[in-house]
Amino acid sequence: MxxxxxxxxxxxxxxxxxxxxxxxxxxxxxxxxxxxxxxxxxxxxxxxxxxxxxxxxxxxxxxxxxxxxxxxxxxxxxxxxxxxxxxxxxxxxxxxxxxxDMVMNHTSDQHPWFIESRQDRTNPRADWYVWNDDADRWSEARVIFVDTEPSNWTWDAQREQYYW
Missing domain, CATH: 3.30.750.90 (Transcription Regulator spoIIAA)
Structure with missing residues (x-):
């Protein structure tokens, strides 16, 4: 080889x-x-x-x-x-x-990109993550961590939205 x-x-x-x-x-x-x-x-x-x-x-x-x-x-x-x-x-x-193994489709909520994204809804990285006002969007999707999470959505108190 x-x-x-x-x-x-x-x-x-x-x-x-x-x-x-x-x-x-x-x-x-x-x-x-x-x-x-x-x-x-x-x-x-x-x-x-x-x-x-x-x-x-x-x-x-x-x-x-x-x-x-x-x-x-x-x-x-x-x-x-x-x-x-x-x-x-x-x-x-x-x-x-x-x-x-490079994980390119998501990061930790402690990554600088996520931290910037959660700051407000208008910053340059605001849409780098999937945000929604409620946890009902895509409710038919399989829960990824079914043993530990009730939903794929997680509430973020700082941004006052859910993220996927």
Whole structure:
């Protein structure tokens, strides 16, 4: 599999990594990026062509890490941006590609874009999120977090509207 082969993924062996549960390098009970780096020789031995890292970005962790509050920062329990760079470099030295699960369709309510959007209804990012005056819109839609939420809508007292 060459670096310039645009169809590499069709034959690749992917290994999905939930960093939190993979390998704890420092004994704090939480898997981390250094732990993944420590196991690269094993992953190479398995024949892994590509690591698929689930979200490891800064997050309040109310959505399994998919509620990202800062796309440029690593969740401190997982390490640092430097640890991520080292993991990528070490994987590449072994011929292992690295992809990251990027959540591009939503953010945490702690993300700067959301914070700006909730400020008022006329700011430049006011419509970057789905806002509504009541929770009845799209009532036929499946509730996404049925085990923990009664609705897909959440009331925001600051903006005095619901957001999806």
């Amino acid at each position: 060459t670096a310039d082969d645009p169809t590499w993924f069709q034959r690749a062996i992917f290994y999905e990594v939930l960093v939190r549960g993979f390998r704890d390098s420092n004994g704090d009970g939480t898997g981390d990026l250094r732990g993944v780096t420590e196991k690269l020789d094993y992953l190479e031995w398995l024949g892994v062509d590509c690591l698929w890292l689930l979200p490891f970005y800064q997050s309040p962790l109310r959505d399994g890490g998919y509620d990202i509050s800062d796309f440029f920062t690593v969740l401190p329990e997982y390490g640092t941006v430097g640890d991520a760079a080292e993991l990528i470099d070490e994987a590449h030295r072994r011929g292992i590609r690295v992809i990251a």
